[in-house]
Amino acid sequence: MGLRASYDHIDRCFYDQAGKAYEIIYWDQHSRFCPVCGTPTEQKGPIMKKCPECGNEMFPAVSPAILVLIRKGEEILLVHARNFRGTFHGLVAGFLETGETLEQCVEREVREETGLTIRNITYFGNQPWPYPSNLMIGFIADYVSGEIKLQDEELSSGSFFSKDNLPEIPRKLSLARKMIDWWLEN
Ligand SMILES: [Zn+2]
Incomplete structure (x- = not known):
């Protein structure tokens, strides 16, 4: 079941957690390369990546x-x-x-x-x-x-x-x- 469809079917606290997880997975998929220099990024924390080439740091944007x-x-x-x-x-x-x-x-x-x-x-x-x-x-x-x-x-x-x-x-x-x-x- 997709996140949107789960809206009416699961408890609010689970829905919120699933939403947060969805946002982080989305961020992970969209921050594989440094937007400044194109180098593959490195994971530095649960919600932080860093470019080993130019030092650019990336966090999930809202x-x-x-x-x-x-x-x-x-x-x-x-x-x-x-x-x-x-x-x-x-x-x-x-x-x-x-x-x-x-x-x-x-x-x-x-x-x-x-x-x-x-x-x-x-x-x-x-x-x-x-x-x-x-x-x-x-x-x-x-x-x-x-x-x-x-x-x-x-x-x-x-x-x-x-x-x-x-x-x-x-x-x-x-x-x-x-x-x-x-x-x-x-
Ligand atoms: Zn870079």
């Missing part, structure tokens, strides 16, 4: 990605991304770019993917996301203005939903689901 729950009155924005497996609707998400703060990333992703402007960006929580080596960081924000204009390559549908007409939402254990559940309770 790429931050954001998730944002946008509130508009009694509704929230839910979208279906083309790369989602299944038919559920989730939150706007995207990768942090070089030189950006997390808040700038949240604003940019929302603008690029939906055409909306937002404010009151506040931190919610985070979750390791080993697909292959990300950290998912969740934020809550409020809608300010704009009509939804979906970025076609990334999203196939999206709109504001109230508590009474929610579509299928992400599965338990995911940060997105935790954020939606938090909104439902509050």
Whole structure:
């Protein structure tokens, strides 16, 4: 069974361990040669390799990605991304770019993917996301203005939903689901 498929079937602590192992194996496979000079690398510790030629040291890199729950009155924005497996609707998400703060990333992703402007960006929580080596960081924000204009390559549908007409939402254990559940309770 693949890691993603195991999500609903094993205990959280085992899932977290499997995720960490997956990230380290991925790193091991992608750090066989020094990216600076091309020499085969040497393992120096569980999560450290060193180039015997130029001394370059390598550790597993983690790429931050954001998730944002946008509130508009009694509704929230839910979208279906083309790369989602299944038919559920989730939150706007995207990768942090070089030189950006997390808040700038949240604003940019929302603008690029939906055409909306937002404010009151506040931190919610985070979750390791080993697909292959990300950290998912969740934020809550409020809608300010704009009509939804979906970025076609990334999203196939999206709109504001109230508590009474929610579509299928992400599965338990995911940060997105935790954020939606938090909104439902509050
Ligand atoms: Zn080297």
